[in-house]
Amino acid sequence: MAGQEELVERVGALQEEVGQLRQALDSHAVVDQAIGVVIAIGRLRPEQGFDVLKDISQRTNTKLREVAEYVVQGTHCGWLPDEIHRALTDALRRAKAE
Numbered sequence: 736m737a738g739q740e741e742l743v744e745r746v747g748a749l750q751e752e753v754g755q756l757r758q759a760l761d762s763h764a765v766v767d768q769a770i771g772v773v774i775a776i777g778r779l780r781p782e783q784g785f786d787v788l789k790d791i792s793q794r795t796n797t798k799l800r801e802v803a804e805y806v807v808q809g810t811h812c813g814w815l816p817d818e819i820h821r822a823l824t825d826a827l828r829r830a831k832a833e
Contacts, residue, residue, distance in 0.1 A: 762800045769803035772810055777827040790826040795819060 770784035777787065788806070792799040795818050802819060809815040815823065 762803075765807055766799060766803040769806040772806050773823075773827070777830060779827070779830055783830045783833070787823070787826045787830050790829070791819060791822040794822050794826070 766785075766788065769788055770781075773779065773787045774781055774784040777783075779787070788799060788802055791797070792802045795802070797819070805815055805819050806823070
């Protein structure tokens, strides 16, 4: 009986790990998409895109994944939260000055 309980626990742990890995893949994909958006709208070098997102995240105290989601969604709806919009504008200006 103990062996079956161990298997059930192990299966549960593996299912949780798979869920976390799927979430990480989704987050990575949206961050990559946001980097592309930032590069395109800011006419930046590819290596600057991630730095801009990271800068926005730090200055607004918003998780990087959330910043990326706003940027990607903003391309579809044409709207960003004011704080993110200001931070994006400022970060792009700083990146272009480099």
